[in-house]
Amino acid sequence: MGVVLTAIDSTVPADPQAPKRARGLLGDLAIDDSTRATVELIVSELISNSVLHGGGPEGRDLRLRIRLDGSCLKGEVCDRGAIEFEWERHKPDLAEPGGLGLMIVDELAQRWGIRKNCLSCVWFECDDCA
Numbered sequence: 720m721g722v723v724l725t726a727i728d729s730t731v732p733a734d735p736q737a738p739k740r741a742r743g744l745l746g747d748l749a750i751d752d753s754t755r756a757t758v759e760l761i762v763s764e765l766i767s768n769s770v771l772h773g774g775g776p777e778g779r780d781l782r783l784r785i786r787l788d789g790s791c792l793k794g795e796v797c798d799r800g801a802i803e804f805e806w807e808r809h810k811p812d813l814a815e816p817g818g819l820g821l822m823i824v825d826e827l828a829q830r831w832g833i834r835k836n837c838l839s840c841v842w843f844e845c846d847d848c849a
Contacts, residue, residue: 723749725787730780733770733798738763741783741796749787758785758792758845761827764820765796765841773798773839782838795834795842 724747731740742759750758762783769781782797821841824831828843 723747725749727783727785730782731766733773733779733781735770737770737781738766741766741781744783745785748785750792754792754845757827758794761824761843761845762794762796764823765843768820768841769796769798790846792845793842794844795840797838797840799838 727744727748729744731737731744741762745755745759745762748755748758762785766781766783773779773781779799783794784797785792785794787793824841824843827845829846831841831843834840834842
């Protein structure tokens with residue numbers, strides 16, 4: 720068994736393998752299996768969105784930060800991509816492929832949002848996950 724982690728601060732290349740790489744980084748995080756499955760799904764959706772919609776330069780990296788803070792797990796995925804976006808809760812169009820990533824995040828995370836500065840970051844918090 721490896722070292723048990725309470726924080727992750729890492730980068731993954733923004734390519735089709737990024738969600739898998741990001742999930743792999745969560746393996747030694749000090750959380751139970753049920754929480755890990757939830758966090759893996761949230762992170763996969765956020766990383767996938769960055770890869771698909773980030774619009775940044777070829778060869779860019781995505782930054783993944785996860786931190787256990789008492790009984791709350793806090794995370795974010797940041798991208799240097801040029802795209803800016805807003806999201807509002809809406810009824811999904813199940814006849815169209817895709818478009819459900821942030822709806823999944825909205826359902827699974829207790830709080831989440833979008834922060835923009837020199838990076839576009841989508842952050843999330845999950846209570847009682849630690």
